[in-house]
Amino acid sequence: MEVDQGRIARGLFAVSTLLLGVGGATWLLGYGGVADALWAVGTAAGLVVAVVTTVRAARRHRPTVDVIALLALGAALAVDEYFAGAMITVMLATGQLLEVRAEARASRELRLLLERSPRTARRRDAGGLTEVPVDRVLPGDAVVVRTGEVVPVDGRLFTAATIDESALTGEPLPREQPAGVIVRSGAVNAGAPFDLLATATAGESTYAGLVRLVEQAQASSAPFIRLADRLAVFFVPLTLLLAAGAWAVSGDPVRAVAVLVVATPCPLLLAAPIAYISGLSRATRVGVVIKGGATLERLAAARVVLFDKTGTLTRGRPQLVGVVTAHDGLPADELLRLAASLDQMSPHVLATAIVSAATARGLELELPTDVLEEHGYGLRGVVGGRRVALGKRSWIVPDPAPDWAQRVRRRAGLDGALTVFASVDDRPAGALLLEDVIRPDAPRMVHGLRRAGIRRVVLVTGDRADTAETVGRIVGTDAVRADCDPGEKLTVIEAERGADVVIMVGDGVNDAPALAAADVGVALAARGATASSEAADVVLTVDRVDALADAILIAQRCRRIARQAVGTGMGLSLVAMAAAAAGLLAPAVGAVLQEGIDLLAIGLALRAVLPGRAHTVTLPPSDVTVGHELWAQHEATLPLVEEIRTVADQLSTRDADLVPVRRLAARLRTELLAHERADQALLVPLVARALGETATHALTRTHAEIEHQVARLGRLLDDVPDDTGQPEDVVEVRRLLYGLYGVLRLHNAQEDETAHSLLPPPPA
Incomplete structure (x- = not known):
């Protein structure tokens, strides 16, 4: 139906404009009769459309100002004011065309839902696996779901499985589900194939209910009511009383026609849609x-x-937030490089995040060989002659779990992170932590x-x-x-x-x-x-x-401009209506004047396409370039920040070894402080130019605190005569490291929110 209405509106606009223009040309050439005939046809076409729209509104019990256009067109034909009628038709067609465009809504909400719905299921019976239509799966049937497939019906797991329920709950990270848990239809198998016992039919399952929810929510959506229709309740009676009064007082029906012509509410029909369409265009640009x-x-x-x-x-996707090594012999970046090299062969969402993190750090990945997936456990292979395995803790780290593995488990639980444990050459090497940041x-x-x-x-x-x-x-x-x-x-x-x-x-x-x-x-x-x-x-x-x-x-600016344009246009129309009722305006002159009022209202409405107050800050290209360079340096320091926590975790008051701390302190002075000083010199002024001086105070304060804490760490290490230290020295070093780590985490979050959020995504 919407398509037909659009065609009718476009057709009426084209025909009425053509008839008005050709009629005007023939009138200028001296063929007044031909011009009147063309304008009369245009008026009649507008009258037909006005009758249809008015009847439709009456059936829906909706007030409409189209009744004014209907009366004006009919009266124009009755008193031979064909030019005025043709003008009204053009204005009416323009308003309808703009309204169709403004009301156009997407009607394909269910398409992707339905496309994603599984059509078949693999049912396990005495003869083996049989592929059947999903509607034929009954409660009690055994169903096999392969890797990457959508669960066809609600069911209970026979074995443990890795389930991605992002389509149902929005939770982005797959979860390990033990045997006996109910898995809902619409979830995706993110691990090895598994069997489940169907507990509902497809029509009664979760995903089918999701589709029905969309249908019901759409059915309850309220229709769009034009601004003109809202004012029709008082505007239409006012117009009719004024027209009738002018006729009754003067005895001249032409005065009534003139009132109806200038009362045609085109500022309502045109100004608001134009302001809105201008706003839509402006929004698209951002x-x-x-x-x-x-x-x-x-x-x-x-x-x-x-x-x-x-x-x-x-x-909305996992991101690597930490690399914990089991021993000092394997650096975090090397562990990540080996893990990412192996994960290149895995389509798992966590593997994608690990590979992306390694690539972002500029690590050189190798193509693994002898890759083998242990369903339900993990992945193993050979990278550069080294045997690498990735997967669950129980598969990588034997019980009882060492201290470092317990710390990883505790940290993951507190932060809501997922863990991927790694072994190198058959020896537990560490773990990678991933979060939805x-x-x-x-x-x-x-x-x-x-x-x-x-x-x-x-x-x-x-x-x-x-x-x-x-x-x-x-x-x-x-x-x-x-x-x-x-x-x-x-x-x-x-x-x-x-x-x-x-x-x-x-x-x-x-x-x-x-x-x-x-x-x-x-x-x-x-x-x-x-x-x-x-x-x-x-x-x-x-x-x-x-x-x-x-x-x-x-949207707020466009609504304000639309109201201004409508108010100005309708105010001038009311003045013109009073003049027409007093006999100061003929219908043809009133039609031309009304068109002028329309143009003024349209001009006011078009202001909505111009830029207004905005939340997003647009940086000059030079600042964007500097910001991206500092952002890259910021990303490069993140592994060093995580190393602070790792070194602190590995410190013990028994057999303390301060050599890793001294190496870390040297890197903090040469790498971290160099970046923070560059931020203070370049990034802070950039933020001040964009957001104002007050937005930089917190950044400057934390820069100073980072300098202070690194200096304190250096002085403390200088006071320790050897690399073992006393227990109280180790406690103090560990306290300083954890404090510095906390300050850096908070500072990095401040930079992300205040500075990096101003920048467009860096070029790939």
């Missing part, structure tokens, strides 16, 4: 696609924002939202409460709702939208129902289209969540 003027209007009115966590406030621009984005008028920010996630609370505290949300499945997210949305317009921001298939149910759904789609971007009203095409604050500012 990487935000807003699907229609109605969405832009709701975005401007929003006061509550709900965020999913994964991929929205966090990166917080986006550096997320805290600035939340501050920007508050400056844009957002009163409440809520984190709504399917992740664990402890992880969600940590993210919420760091980015500055007002509340956290954790352990929410897609249905529970809808309940939270309904509760929050009781008093305010609600924005829901998400990234992933599991967010599609919530995005469709919210007043405004916002999806991040910089890394590719998902069902969330199909269901969303707003799509961020840049991988920066702070673009949302800019989108809200643009």
Whole structure:
């Protein structure tokens, strides 16, 4: 239906404009009769369309100002004011065409959901494996799910499995699930093939319910009501009373026609859509696609924002955050290089993160040989003549676990990280820790939202409460709702939208129902289209969540400009209506005057395409170049920062060895302090130019603290006469190292939020 309406609007606009233009040309050539005939045809065409739109509105019980256009067109034909009627038709067609464009909405929300739904399942029976339609799987059937396949139905695991439930919960990291656990349909097998016992049919399973949630949420979406229709309740009666009064007082029906002609509310029909379309164009330039003027209007009115966590406030993919070595003989970078070389042969999401981290550090990877995957345990192979294995702790580290392995387990539990243990030449060598880290621009984005008028920010996630609370505290949300499945997210949305317009921001298939149910759904789609971007009203095409604050500012400015344009246009129209009622304007002159008023309103509305107040800071190219150079240096120091913790962990008051500490202290002076001084000299002025001097105070203070702590460490080591030291010396060294590590972690987070979030992604 929307396609047909678009064709009708485009056809009417083309025909009416052509008839008006050709009629004007023939009139100038002296063929007045031909001109009147062409204008009469144009008027009649507009009358037909006005009748259709008015009847449609009446059936829907919606007020509409199209009744004024209907009366004006009919009256123009009745009193032979064909030129005025043709002008009204052109204005009516223009308004309808712009409205169709402003109301255009994507209608393919379910396509990706349905495409992802498994069509078949591998059922295990007496004859072996049989591939059957998924609808034929019954509770009690044994089903085999191969590596990388979507779980077809809800079921109980016969054996342990590695499950990726990101499509259901938004949790980005695969989880090891023991035998006996219920696995939900829609999850992905991220490990070895496994068997499960079906506990539900496909239609009753989780993923089918997710599809139904999207359908129901879409069905409950409110339709777009034009600004003109909202004013019709009082504008239409006012116009009819004024026209009738002019006719009754003067006895001249032409006066009534003149009133109707200048009352045709084209500033309403044109100015608001043009302002909105200009705003849509402006938003696109900053990487935000807003699907229609109605969405832009709701975005401007929003006061509550709900965020999913994964991929929205966090990166949405695992990232290497630490390398712990089991002994001093193998440096962390060498362990990472060996692990990444082996992981080149694995498609696992954690393997991808490890390879990416090694590549980012500039490590030279080798092609492994004799690679063998031990299903359910890990990967082994030969790298440069050395036997390397990666996998679970129980496979790599024999019981009882040594102290370093216990520290890794404890750290992973506290930080919510995943671990990949490594052995080299059949000897446990260390572990790699991976986390879904917080986006550096997320805290600035939340501050920007508050400056844009957002009163409440809520984190709504399917992740664990402890992880969600940590993210919420760091980015500055007002509340956290954790352990929410897609249905529970809808309940939270309904509760929050009781008093305010609600924005829901998400990234992933599991967010599609919530995005469709919210007043405004916002999806991040910089890394590719998902069902969330199909269901969303707003799509961020840049991988920066702070673009949302800019989108809200643009929407608010466009709404303000639209109201100004409409108010000015309608105010002048009311003056013209009074003049027409007094007999000072003929219908033809009134039509021309109304067109002038329309042009003025359009000009005012077009201001929305110009830049306005923005949250995102645009740096000059020279600052971007310097920022990227310092960013690269910053990334290069991160392994050194992690080494501080590793060295501190390995210190013991029994048989203390301070040689690694002395080597570390030398690197801190030559490498770390050199970078921090470059940041103070170059990065701090860059931030001051972009955000103001006050934004740099914390950075300057922590730079000074880092210098102070490194100097203290050096003085302490100078006071220790040998490389063993007394127990009290070791305790003090360890205390200084842990303190320096904490300061550096906080400082790096400050730099990410304050400085690095200003920069576009560095070139590959």
